[in-house]
Amino acid sequence: MLSPHSILYIRGGILRAQRFLIPAAFGATIVAFAFFLVRDFRPSAAIFRASTEPANLVITTIDLDALVVPVGFEPESRRIAVPDREVGWFTQSSAVDQPGVVFLVGHSDGVFSDLYRVSIGDHLTTSLVSDIIGRVTYQVHSIEILHRDDISMRHVLAAQDHNHELVLMTCYGEFSDAIDTYTHRLIIRAHIIDF
Numbered sequence: 001m002l003s004p005h006s007i008l009y010i011r012g013g014i015l016r017a018q019r020f021l022i023p024a025a026f027g028a029t030i031v032a033f034a035f036f037l038v039r040d041f042r043p044s045a046a047i048f049r050a051s052t053e054p055a056n057l058v059i060t061t062i063d064l065d066a067l068v069v070p071v072g073f074e075p076e077s078r079r080i081a082v083p084d085r086e087v088g089w090f091t092q093s094s095a096v097d098q099p100g101v102v103f104l105v106g107h108s109d110g111v112f113s114d115l116y117r118v119s120i121g122d123h124l125t126t127s128l129v130s131d132i133i134g135r136v137t138y139q140v141h142s143i144e145i146l147h148r149d150d151i152s153m154r155h156v157l158a159a160q161d162h163n164h165e166l167v168l169m170t171c172y173g174e175f176s177d178a179i180d181t182y183t184h185r186l187i188i189r190a191h192i193i194d195f
Contacts, residue, residue: 052097054126057087057104061122062114068104068126080105087111096128096136099163103156105170108182112170115186118143124166124190138166138190145172145184162191
């Protein structure tokens with residue numbers, strides 16, 4: 001029988017975790033071996049803070065359960081490098097435990113294809129380091145559609161009504177060949193209700 005297990009590891013100075021399935025009989029052996037490896041490990045405050053980046057996003061009302069990966073700007077276009085299949089966490093925005101905005105992006109013809117169905121009051125959940133640190137639940141309080149020319153990063157990254165906000169953004173409207181993108185953006189804002 002297969003059972004889910006998680007293993008902690010450090011990559012890029014950040015404590016991370018990976019979930020995987022293994023035969024249940026081997027679980028205790030692997031857990032004991034992992035404990036032996038990390039029993040003397042003392043994570044610094046910096047590593048712990050970094051581990052509060054979002055690891056996945058769940059929106060049950062649209063049947064979304066997606067991996068979240070760190071993203072930044074594309075060097076040439078200065079657009080955010082939106083991943084093909086996952087949700088992107090913009091690393092210049094806040095981590096989950098920090099005041100400000102946790103900014104997530106995704107393609108409207110991919111992982112965020114049903115984002116337009118989200119409503120005010122819906123709950124969004126992020127897990128931290130693949131569920132080992134914990135989960136954070138947000139509630140949607142604002143949905144807006146803006147022309148791409150009317151959006152600035154300052155606007156997106158400014159918490160409007162709450163000290164801790166989660167902001168989701170995806171393309172919306174008609175595709176324009178002239179600018180090689182969609183004309184509008186769908187922006188959803190949510191605030192923490194359970195940490």
